[in-house]
Amino acid sequence: MLMATDRIAILLHEGLQTSKGKTGLSLLRYGENPVVAVVDYESTGRSLAELTGIDRPVPIVSSVMEALVYQPNVLAIGIAPSGGALPDDWWQEVKQGVAAGLSVVNGLHTPMATDPELNQLLRPDQWIWDVRREPPGLTVGSGKARSLSCRRVLTVGTDMSVGKMSASLELNKATQQRGLRSRFIATGQTGLMLGHDGVALDAVRIDFAAGAVEQAVMRWGDNHDVLYVEGQGSLMNPASTATLPLLRGTQPTQLVLVHRAGQTQIQHFPEVPIPPLPAVIQVYETVAAAGGAFAPAKVVAIALNTFHLSAAAAQRAIEQVQAETGLPCTDVIRMGAAPLLDAILSS
Numbered sequence: 001m002l003m004a005t006d007r008i009a010i011l012l013h014e015g016l017q018t019s020k021g022k023t024g025l026s027l028l029r030y031g032e033n034p035v036v037a038v039v040d041y042e043s044t045g046r047s048l049a050e051l052t053g054i055d056r057p058v059p060i061v062s063s064v065m066e067a068l069v070y071q072p073n074v075l076a077i078g079i080a081p082s083g084g085a086l087p088d089d090w091w092q093e094v095k096q097g098v099a100a101g102l103s104v105v106n107g108l109h110t111p112m113a114t115d116p117e118l119n120q121l122l123r124p125d126q127w128i129w130d131v132r133r134e135p136p137g138l139t140v141g142s143g144k145a146r147s148l149s150c151r152r153v154l155t156v157g158t159d160m161s162v163g164k165m166s167a168s169l170e171l172n173k174a175t176q177q178r179g180l181r182s183r184f185i186a187t188g189q190t191g192l193m194l195g196h197d198g199v200a201l202d203a204v205r206i207d208f209a210a211g212a213v214e215q216a217v218m219r220w221g222d223n224h225d226v227l228y229v230e231g232q233g234s235l236m237n238p239a240s241t242a243t244l245p246l247l248r249g250t251q252p253t254q255l256v257l258v259h260r261a262g263q264t265q266i267q268h269f270p271e272v273p274i275p276p277l278p279a280v281i282q283v284y285e286t287v288a289a290a291g292g293a294f295a296p297a298k299v300v301a302i303a304l305n306t307f308h309l310s311a312a313a314a315q316r317a318i319e320q321v322q323a324e325t326g327l328p329c330t331d332v333i334r335m336g337a338a339p340l341l342d343a344i345l346s347s
């Protein structure tokens with residue numbers, strides 16, 4: 001729904017330095033639209049590059065009204081507050097933005113396009129895009145993606161919010177740079193907001209989740225060498241329901257495990273330990289094959305999130321994971337995806 005010429009302001013209160021802001025940070029890192037302002041009252045006036053490592057000269061302002069100075073025409077909701085709804089004072093900022101002429105890209109579970117207050121403020125050239133919507137025409141999964149000849153690489157995680165989308169995007173970019181026909185399949189709101197085809201999986205009724213993934217994979221598989229399917233959730237996380245439909249709908253040929261260096265417990269459930277990585281790998285490979293019902297899918301590489309570590313500590317963590325698992329490992333953001341891509345293409 002975004003046009004290449006749209007100028008974006010990102011609502012990112014309290015999200016620049018937390019996992020709550022991963023949508024906004026991904027728009028900054030990977031989006032092709034001009035981002036003219038970031039709205040975060042906690043970080044007003046600070047350097048985006050110093051805070052995030054994203055080398056993009058975007059000013060940080062305290063409110064949507066201040067962002068209007070930079071002439072955006074779209075406000076993107078780049079945060080995911082606890083409970084899935086914006087606090088009232090942030091909601092008032094959205095209304096102010098719409099009243100000032102901004103269209104809205106909304107990645108929250110709470111819809112905005114049907115809100116009567118916002119609709120009264122919309123002008124004919126404005127729109128509201130609720131990204132998390134179930135697409136029409138869904139069916140249950142059938143496992144037919146295994147008939148495709150292309151590689152189908154699914155990123156899987158030791159937890160939620162460890163970097164599965166980033167790993168998939170970086171691998172897709174590296175694959176295209178080698179002259180292969182590859183495509184990123186989005187399964188969350190952020191990937192869709194970046195302009196990729198796919199489905200917001202957490203908006204789909206569970207009976208149709210595998211089928212929704214399957215449809216997206218089947219749309220592109222015949223015309224590509226490699227499909228990178230964005231992972232969601234984790235089999236280790238007690239709140240996660242998305243990983244199994246992704247395994248069934250993708251029928252992956254390879255898996256890439258994504259892990260945050262040093263994390264030993266599920267982030268929001270500290271009483272739940274993350275098993276040693278070799279055990280995690282065994283779980284994913286066992287579930288993927290389902291005792292022979294489906295083709296084997298091996299974890300061929302590890303994408304390690306080392307954002308919180310120094311360069312030297314990151315290198316040590318990568319070497320430790322390689323020794324522990326016997327698999328290629330790197331941080332795709334800091335060091336590029338080449339070692340992981342080599343493992344994918346040689347398996």
